[in-house]
Amino acid sequence: MKQPESILKLINRFRSLPGVGAKTAQRYAYAVIEMSEADAVGFADDIKNVKETVKLCKLCGNFTEHDTCEICSLRDTSVICVVAQPKDVVAMERIGGYKGVYHVLHGTLSPLDGRGPDQLNIKSLLGRLDGVKEVIMATNPDIEGEATAVYLSRLIKPMGIKVTRLAQGISMGSDIEYADEVTLSKAFEARTDI
Ligand SMILES: [Zn+2]
Incomplete structure (x- = not known):
């Protein structure tokens, strides 16, 4: 079974982080999918925010x-x-x-x-x-x-x-x-x- 493209993309994002292997990346991606809309948007905003404010x-x-x-x-x-x-x-x-x-x-x-x-x-x-x-x-x-x-x-x-x-x-x-x-x-x- 091939997972939906959007999920695979998210898994690959997590895999690119230090110390995160395939299984952990999968778990993280599923955790994000199961988050409330507000939590998921907050998560994405925090990532965007550190890139904009941290120097x-x-x-x-x-x-x-x-x-x-x-x-x-x-x-x-x-x-x-x-x-x-x-x-x-x-x-x-x-x-x-x-x-x-x-x-x-x-x-x-x-x-x-x-x-x-x-x-x-x-x-x-x-x-x-x-x-x-x-x-x-x-x-x-x-x-x-x-x-x-x-x-x-x-x-x-x-x-x-x-x-x-x-x-x-x-x-x-x-x-x-x-x-x-x-x-x-x-x-x-x-x-x-x-
Ligand atoms: Zn300093």
């Missing part, structure tokens, strides 16, 4: 609905925690207690995928280092994350700024996004100079 903070590159995000506006700008993706900011914020700001690179260096320094949000990082005391590298502990941290530390350390890296503890190859709060918190507290 990148002009200072740190994180998602915001304003020119400058709340973290950049309210927190201590003398400490910058550098992460690869906006979702890593959410992971770091979950551990609580960090008072500094972030800088989102939107990727890591990957010569094989053609991602060099110019493809990342690095220029604006170098432009906001005036008065900064510490830059914390919180890229994932995989090859690309390490290479990115080393590359940036070579640029930043000569400016007389302390550069640190999250301690090992988050196992090699695992993602900051999925690290539990206790592990991430320990890796943060035990960060070391690089």
Whole structure:
């Protein structure tokens, strides 16, 4: 039995999302069909709405609905925690207690995928280092994350700024996004100079 075209289209939309396989996509599509008209329209509106209102903070590159995000506006700008993706900011914020700001690179260096320094949000990082005391590298502990941290530390350390890296503890190859709060918190507290 072939499912109606409109349902197949919706299933394919869900399948394009990270971590969603064929069965889950099918379940999601059927859940949408079974929603009330109001809920389904609200769902579609929310998708449209984030595309219209969410932009990148002009200072740190994180998602915001304003020119400058709340973290950049309210927190201590003398400490910058550098992460690869906006979702890593959410992971770091979950551990609580960090008072500094972030800088989102939107990727890591990957010569094989053609991602060099110019493809990342690095220029604006170098432009906001005036008065900064510490830059914390919180890229994932995989090859690309390490290479990115080393590359940036070579640029930043000569400016007389302390550069640190999250301690090992988050196992090699695992993602900051999925690290539990206790592990991430320990890796943060035990960060070391690089
Ligand atoms: Zn910001």
